[in-house]
Every structure is written in C-alpha cells, then in structure tokens.
Amino acid sequence: MKITDLITALDLKVISGQNGLDNEIKGGYVSDLLSDVMGNAKEGEVWITLQTHQNIIAIASLKDLAAIIIVKGSVPEADTIEKSNTECIPVLSTDMDTFSVAGRLFELLKKE
C-alpha cells in the first residue's frame, strides 16, 4: 500500500512533504518519545505521534520512515513543515486519536 492509498482510506489531510506520497508502507510504529523511535522504528513504517517538533522529520528521514501521522488535529511548527518538504517525508494529519488511527492502520495492513 502506498501513502496515497492510506490518505484515501483514513481520510487524512496532507500537511507537507507531497513529494513522498508514493512511498510504500511496510508497517506502522507508535511512540511519542523520539529517542524510542530512533532506536526501534523500521524502514518503511508509518509513524503515528502527537509530537510536532522539527526533530520528528530528522528522525523519520534517518530511519527512512514512509510518513508521519499527527493525531488529534495538532498543527506542526513551521520549521517542521519546511523540513518535511525538504526531506520529502509526508506529514499527514487526522482528528482521530492515536488508538483509533493505529487500529485502522493495523486493520488495513492485515488485509494485504
């Protein structure tokens, strides 16, 4: 499944990083501790978080993550948006909370 398919399936809003929308999804990871994501997330995963700090992009880029989903309608900082466009890491937004969006993503990936 590509990020574009996920956007349609979960009705996500694209905030930035449009150039990464063809990224292929290999899994998901949920954490709000950036040190934990740096240590444990794997390439191609979609990262679900409530963090909006610019460092999320560097970590997603370092770990080759497919995209970041920001929950509960939070708006990322301007720095984050700018870096997301430079690094081609899509930042997506949803009004759902982490539990709901992770559940929906899990179900979608299970069907594949």
Place this chain on the structure above:
Amino acid sequence: MKVFRADLHIHTVLSPCGDLDMSPVNIVSEAARKGLDIIGITDHNSTRHCKLIKRLAAQKGIFVLQGAEITTKEEVHCLAFFENTDALDLFQEFLDNNLPDLINDPDKFGYQVQVDENDIVIFEEKRLLTNALSKSFEEVEAFTHNLNGLFIPAHIDKLKNSIYSQLGFLPVNMKADALEISRLTSPEKFTAAHPEIKGFTITRSSDAHFPDNIGTIFTNFSMETRSFSEIRQALKGVNGRKVFTE
C-alpha cells in the same frame, strides 16, 4: 576572580514532588550549612516561591537565581532564570496562561503549597504543576530570552523528560545558555558519548527535592562578584569569567 559554589536546581514544597520540609526557611538554612554561595529556585512551572527565598537568602549572604523548571509541550524539562521582578512576573503570567486546566490530586501527586517565612500556608496551586505547557521547547526558549533570561535544558543525560529522551537529539540551532547534567554522569563521560555538546557550557546541580539533597552536586562560578550579569558572563565564558565542575 573569586570562586562561588552554586546549586542551580532546587525544588520547594510548591512542587508536588518537593518534600514538605522544603520550605523557603529550610532551603536557605540548608544551603548556608552546605556552604553554597548561589542557589537556583526551580519549581515545576511556577516561580511563586522565588521572591521570599531571595529575601531570606539575602540575610544569609546567599545569592538567588529566580526561575522555574518548565515542562515544554514535548515534556522536555528546562530551567529558566530571570534578573528582576518584572521579568519574573511576566514569566509567571506565561506559565499561568499555558498550564493545562487539570487539577492536582494531592494524595496521588503531593501538595503544591506556597508558605510564608513562618511555614504557614498562604496559597495552594490547584492545577497540577508537572503537566506540560502548551508551548514548545523553542517557544519557551524564545520567551525566556525575550525577557533577557537564562535558558538551560535540565538533566539532559536522563532517560525521561530530557532533550535526548523526548527529542532524540539536540535541535539544530538550539539557543541554550548551558546544558545541565545530572548526578548520574560526569561532564567527561557525557561529552565523550555526545561530542555534539562540545561548545556548550555544562552545569551540574542537585535537582533537590529533599533538604539533604541540596548542594550534594554543584557548579563553580569563577567571577568578580555575584550578580545576574556576572553569572551570564561566566556561563558564556567571557571577560575572564567561567564555569567549572568537579
């Protein structure tokens, strides 16, 4: 130059985790007993005990850096200090405006009380002070520096509520006046593991929650006299002033 011994991270009874014995009077007498020349008062998201402690400490010849330990939106703990009452009051307003409206349960988290010099309770903070403000690390830093304050990310070596635990690594172009490490590591060890912090001044303080903790770890300031401006110069390492740890 003279050397002044400073413990810049001390909680009072106002912090929910601060022991009931951490009253302004007790903190000042313990700091005097430990031979401290400078103390930093850093309750979680509150500056309300600073003024009384500054007044009491002056009687014992101790200089007080007035500030707070802020929990940013990302749950990074940072120390901020201010030179005068106007700046301190503006910062208190910033804290009040950005602390979530979640009520403290003293049985679970501890009492959040402000006391006078006779240890009589004069105010109880109803909102839980340890919660994260609605302002980001960079917003707190900018607000502090706009008030000419000092901004020091706290216990950066810790696995919770530190820059490294919450944000993974140092944000690019971070504007910090120093970085604090805890008693759990040493400047040599931590710098060896994190060469990227070279160039930043390192401070060590006790993060005292009990009277016994006060002054157990400290930072030396080599400077002419004790003032906010001298401390700023020492942290910057300019005009012959400097900071060193043991």
